[in-house]
Amino acid sequence: MLALTNVTALDLCLACVGVYLLKQVFNKKNPPYPPGPPGWPLIGNVLDMPHSKLWLTFTEWGNTYGDISHIKVLGQHIVVLNSVKAAMDMLDNKGTIYSDRPVFPVGGDLIGYKNATSLLPYCGRLRQHRKNSHSVIGTRAAVAIYNQVEEVETRRFLKRVLAKPDQLQAHVRHTAGAVILRISHGYEVKENDDPFVDLADRVVDQWSRATAPGAFIADAVPFLIKVPEWFPGAGFKRLAREWHDDFEELISAPYKFVVDQMAAGIAPESFTSNLLRGGSLSAEDEHNVKLSAATLYASASDTTVSTINAFFLAMTLFPDVQKKAQAEIDAVIGPDRLPSFADQDTLPYIGALVKEALRWHSVLPIGIPHCVSKDDIHDGYYIPKGSLIMTNIWFMLNDPKRYANPSQFNPERFLGKHPETDPRTICFGFGRRICPAIHLAEASVWLSAAMSLAVFDISKAIENGIEIIPEVDPLSGTVSRPNPFKCSIEPRSSKAIALIEQDANY
Numbered sequence: 469m470l471a472l473t474n475v476t477a478l479d480l481c482l483a484c485v486g487v488y489l490l491k492q493v494f495n496k497k498n499p500p501y502p503p504g505p506p507g508w509p510l511i512g513n514v515l516d517m518p519h520s521k522l523w524l525t526f527t528e529w530g531n532t533y534g535d536i537s538h539i540k541v542l543g544q545h546i547v548v549l550n551s552v553k554a555a556m557d558m559l560d561n562k563g564t565i566y567s568d569r570p571v572f573p574v575g576g577d578l579i580g581y582k583n584a585t586s587l588l589p590y591c592g593r594l595r596q597h598r599k600n601s602h603s604v605i606g607t608r609a610a611v612a613i614y615n616q617v618e619e620v621e622t623r624r625f626l627k628r629v630l631a632k633p634d635q636l637q638a639h640v641r642h643t644a645g646a647v648i649l650r651i652s653h654g655y656e657v658k659e660n661d662d663p664f665v666d667l668a669d670r671v672v673d674q675w676s677r678a679t680a681p682g683a684f685i686a687d688a689v690p691f692l693i694k695v696p697e698w699f700p701g702a703g704f705k706r707l708a709r710e711w712h713d714d715f716e717e718l719i720s721a722p723y724k725f726v727v728d729q730m731a732a733g734i735a736p737e738s739f740t741s742n743l744l745r746g747g748s749l750s751a752e753d754e755h756n757v758k759l760s761a762a763t764l765y766a767s768a769s770d771t772t773v774s775t776i777n778a779f780f781l782a783m784t785l786f787p788d789v790q791k792k793a794q795a796e797i798d799a800v801i802g803p804d805r806l807p808s809f810a811d812q813d814t815l816p817y818i819g820a821l822v823k824e825a826l827r828w829h830s831v832l833p834i835g836i837p838h839c840v841s842k843d844d845i846h847d848g849y850y851i852p853k854g855s856l857i858m859t860n861i862w863f864m865l866n867d868p869k870r871y872a873n874p875s876q877f878n879p880e881r882f883l884g885k886h887p888e889t890d891p892r893t894i895c896f897g898f899g900r901r902i903c904p905a906i907h908l909a910e911a912s913v914w915l916s917a918a919m920s921l922a923v924f925d926i927s928k929a930i931e932n933g934i935e936i937i938p939e940v941d942p943l944s945g946t947v948s949r950p951n952p953f954k955c956s957i958e959p960r961s962s963k964a965i966a967l968i969e970q971d972a973n974y
Contacts, residue, residue: 502538502547502849504529513539513546517682520944523833523862526550530863536849542688545855552870552894555859558846559838559899567900568839570856573690575678578708580715585763586836587679590900593756600760601904604651604739605768611907614651615809621646622915623806626923626968633957637777640916641669644772645765647912652764653722654729654738664722668765671718674711675766676947679836681858719762739764768905770947771831771896772912777950778829779821779917782877783926784938784955789877790926793821794960797922803963807918809911815918820879822914827891828877833862833948835897864894875940923964929954 507513516539518525529537530550537548549555559566567590576582585601588594605611625643629636645665646657657665677683684704686692697705722740729735730744740761743749749757783790796817801807812819838857845851866874870889871881881888892910896903903909920926929936931954938953959965 498850499845499848500850501540501545502536502851503533504538504548505533507540512541512543514541514688517541519682521833521942522681522858522944523830523860526834526858526860527863530860536847538849544688545852546858547851547855548858548860550860550863551867552864552889555864555898558857559859559901562844562846563899565841565844566838566857568841569901570837570839570854572679572687573693574684574686574704574708575675578693578705579674579678579712581675581679583759584675584715584766585760585904586767586901590841596756597760597763598904600739600743600757601764601767604742605764605905605908608907608911611911612809614647614908615911617650618647618911618915619808620973621650622912622919623968623970625916626919629920629924629957630959630965630968634954636780636955636957637952640776640780641665641773643916644769644776644912645669647772648765648768648908649722650738651908652739652761653726654736654741655722655725667714667718667721668769671711671714672766672770672947674714676770676945678708678711679946680944681834681837718765719758723758723761764905767903768908768912771826771903771905771909774829774831774947774949775825775909775913776916779825779913780920780926780955780957781938781940781950781953782825782828783921784928784953785940786877787927789821789879790921793817793879793917793921797918801922803961804967806967807915807922809915811918812914816883817879818914818918818921820882822910822917823882823891824877824879825913825917826895826910827865827871827874829942829948829950830862830865830895831947831949832895832897832903833860833942834946835859835861836901836946838899838901859898861894861897865891923960923968925958925960927956927958929956 505513505516508515516525526548527550529548535549535551535554537550539546539548549558569587569589571577572581572587576587581587585594585597588597603610621643624646625639628639628642632639642657642662642665645662645668649655649657649664649668655664682688686704692702693705695702695705697709726735726738726740726744730741735741740757743757743760796815797807800814801811807815807818835858840851840853840855840857843851843853865871868874872888882890892906896906928938936954938955939951941951942948943951959968
């Protein structure tokens with residue numbers, strides 16, 4: 469007790485200075501983290517993370533702290549990239565260490581998405597999955613093999629829209645599923661309520677929700693995944709079990725369909741049948757084929773569904789753009805046939821319109837997080853191993869320094885002698901984890917836009933004499949879709965109706 473009473477204020481001050489100097493010595497080996505909002509002891513920046521539309525908060529951080537910002541949430545380092553240059557410097561140029569994926573305790577482990585191509589760690593299995601996908605949709609030439617499938621299903625889409633224009637979003641979803649399932653499994657969907665289309669769309673929605681940052685508290689506090697389902701607050705485990713069953717069914721049911729058709733000798737050519745015809749497969753190879761085929765749907769459909777819906781929303785809000793696009797189609801194609809892939813080079817405005825649709829609505833507004841596999845020093849900042857790297861793709865596509873009046877839907881920004889940056893170099897991600905379905909998604913959107921504009925006038929809906937102006941309000945989630953909206957879709961003429969009603973068969 470006596471010793472304690474002899475401790476003076478000066479002694480305490482000297483002790484504090486000593487501790488500070490020791491910390492400085494030990495920390496000297498690493499440069500500082502990138503700048504970011506100051507956090508709190510223990511919880512870090514938990515209170516700074518928004519519950520929805522993270523891209524807007526990330527944009528504010530970019531304006532305040534620069535192209536690279538940093539936060540720490542319950543011990544997890546998160547680095548946010550707000551410029552194309554920063555994303556390319558890190559994810560493209562340093563791809564050997566910036567190509568891993570973080571662990572999602574709920575979505576990855578409990579539900580099973582860790583085995584899907586998009587969330588696999590950077591390993592041999594990932595390379596095999598991507599090799600499988602590349603062989604079918606990795607190049608424009610590979611995708612062109614399925615041009616007839618695309619054209620037939622898009623013609624059927626026009627018929628559905630003509631019959632029930634008020635169910636546009638359902639028609640878009642059905643058509644995207646029909647195209648992808650035909651390519652992945654050789655499966656021809658039913659006209660209404662197809663079980664595989666419904667299942668696949670449900671799984672994509674579940675995946676988008678489960679992999680969104682902050683979706684489950686157990687992702688930040690992983691030991692919670694070990695508590696029993698009956699435990700208070702463990703409702704997420706029951707949900708994860710249901711979603712796990714849906715994901716397993718998506719993997720197994722279409723695959724069994726292909727195997728049964730091959731045994732009967734009636735299987736059409738598809739991604740799955742081609743891989744199975746390559747010879748006897750090990751159990752691991754067979755599992756990789758199943759997963760590659762199942763996740764092929766997700767990688768292609770999210771961009772296709774979201775961007776086609778965004779196209780119809782843009783045509784509703786920007787009638788002048790629609791008129792210019794229709795004038796080009798009328799001049800080049802005429803009223804006696806529908807556009808086809810053979811017309812792509814002669815319809816430059818439609819091509820620019822598709823680019824603008826990809827830019828104007830960002831399907832993956834913050835991408836899918838990358839994970840750095842070892843410590844790195846970048847631009848003088850310390851990026852510790854295991855850090856999540858998040859790309860604010862939404863801002864990159866809406867940066868006023870790169871795109872003039874970014875909120876305006878203006879295809880002409882990609883035409884002329886000085887076009888603005890092609891959004892396809894941004895919207896599909898960066899580095900070695902870039903979306904493998906770029907060419908298929910782009911082809912689907914182009915054909916849907918060209919054929920729809922050839923035969924339909926799209927305008928604002930009118931209810932009780934009042935014009936309804938849709939809001940541009942993208943939904944949150946890893947995959948962002950436009951909020952459901954109303955519009956009016958009418959055939960342009962009697963000739964347009966005749967074109968729509970022509971038979972469409974493989």
